[in-house]
Amino acid sequence: MTMKRSVHTAGLGLVLGLGLVPVAGEAMAQSCTQKIGAVLPISVDWGRPIAETAKFVVEQVNSVGGVAGCNIELVLRDDQTDPKVGVDAAKALVDIDQVPVLLGSVSSGVSMPILTSVTVPGKVMQMSCCSSSTAFTKLAEQGKTDGLWFRTFATSRVQAAVGAMVARDKGYKSVAILYKNDDWGQDIGKIVAANLEKLGIKVTAQVALNDAQPSYRAEVAEALAGQPEAVYLALYPTEGTAAVREWLSLGGTQNMIMANSLKSDDFRKNVGIEYLGNAVGTDTSSPRTPSAEAFVKRYVEKFGGQPNGPGLANSYDATMIALLAMQAAGKDAKGPQIAAMVAKVTDPKGTPVTADAAGFAEATKILAGGGTVLYQGATGNVKFDANGDVSAPAVVWSFTNEGTKEDTYIPLEEVDAFVASMK
């Protein structure tokens, strides 16, 4: 161990030309700590597993010696999905804990003010697992993110494109759209509608569903009025269950296309599998590569359940890529230096590494030798574009009696080509 680490430390020093005196390993590795920050909605039920996953990654990386010889300490702060609280927490992490990297947040309404008022002014790299709003892309296009913004959640474009593809392949002539009335739902609803129309499929209605309503009868009736052949659902399980039940009871079609948010056991049980025979879903993750399988296996070992919640694989990749980039940037690197290294650890021409401790250790060696790495993550081969967005391969899935199964796999190239043809 000692020898390995001193070798890599030496290599790093040489590669970066920082003139760091290579200190022989173990004692140093234990004595220094590098903090990174995370602002996540821990107090929300689905937010906690996202944070747990990030912590899990940090544990694995620490088990193989941490980053640049330092133990990583993940300082977790709760944002309560309140922008004020999230921004304050982020500012405290950046100013007081001096973190060079901030993970978070989930909600775009929290991530955005953190980006505009904390991380960009403070020159800190921000990597979100789960913010989907297309507003970030526009902000980056206007050059307002200084290359400090990344997210491992494919923008709604991928998901919406695959949804439209499914409608085309199934031969539906008319589709109604029900979407959750938040930034994610509004985005995806709008893009799906545009894609469908481009494909010559009639969009009979686009109906927004607000959270926590006791009944969605009025909304469902509005969507039914155009007598669509199929319905596209960009909903979360709670309102999805309520709306789909009412949809079916009012005689709506069982031809459903679902966004990945409905890939939920609760939704399947509460609606009833007998009504979901013609329901197909889309998702961006691609458990194809060995590293993605390793993620699932390790997750099950660690938490005793499948990684089924929203954003878990994305949180895993966000944390791992951030740490890899820190490793590539070397000791005491600042946000912009680390952000510049992200391309080096997600290089399609680089050496593939898996998404676990062994993969991290391997990447460390390759980076120390001046090479680049292709991180094969829990969401597939992650590759960021100039705006910090990822594209992703997609899968089409459907429900079974026990859970879900994958029907088709759509490779990254095909997704990208389709998205491009929709522009």
Add this chain to the structure above:
Amino acid sequence: MIGILSYLVFFATLASILAIAVLGLNLQWGNTGLFNGGVAAFFGAGAYVTLILGGQPQDEHLGGFALPYLVALAGGIAAAALLAWIVGRLTLKLRHDYLAIATFGVAVAFENVMRNALWLTGGAQGLRGFERPMRDLLGDGLNYNSVFLAFVLVLLLLVYGVLQRLAGSPFGRLLRAIREDEDAARSLGKMPARIRLTAFVTGSAIMGLAGGLYGTFYAFVSPQDVLPTLTFQIWAMLIVGGAGNNRGAIAGAFLIWGAWTASGWALSRFAPVEAQLYTGSIQFILIGLVIVGMLLWRPQGLFPERLVVSQSGKPGH
């Protein structure tokens, strides 16, 4: 060291902005007895209109008039006042809990309009494209935040000074008279309806100012900023600080916001690793306990209202 200073400047800025909003609520509730359950709407009107007027043009939504900052801010204040005037005309005949419910409804409606009127507000994605004023001159870092804090503090002191004078003036006495016994005030030839509307609109305009500053500070606003939580937070600040006392209102804002953020920070730093994931929930319990404890043991707040003699009672004056 510089980091802590930088954070404190940031913290003080937001606390001061919230304190301005609490002062507005104090005028309405503390002095006049108007239960405004829709603080978030007036705060939000100020934030949205300031950013729409002062922002750079965007394709997706209205706005981007790129007006000079102070004009934009004044527009935000005017929007909050206008909203308050309309709401006030419709609802101020209502008393106490009815007024609270009606204004709460206004706030919920406001949030929903902001969420759905894509052409106007950018919908749930929020309103972007605002450049913070004088950024070219001051850069991005501590300098900028310090100057902005000074600007906010000047406004806070200004609002405080005006409200202090108001409370001590005959008009302030009239507000309290209406709060205590409207019929008695009317029997003395006063017009409670008009005075109530004046106080409501003025208080809401002050909240609009706070909202405009908030939007400026973040250079962004979304429907998530104007949820009912905000109304609750502003109320908690006033209750803890002491309704009817302007100094209490400011102290309450700093204390509650301080407790809100410090508890999160302390838990993330000192709680054992296994408890880290539960800090959010623990924080909610702590804040709830502070407010409940306050209501139980010191319902008048930390700085109780002091009776003000607004005019010398001596004969011959």
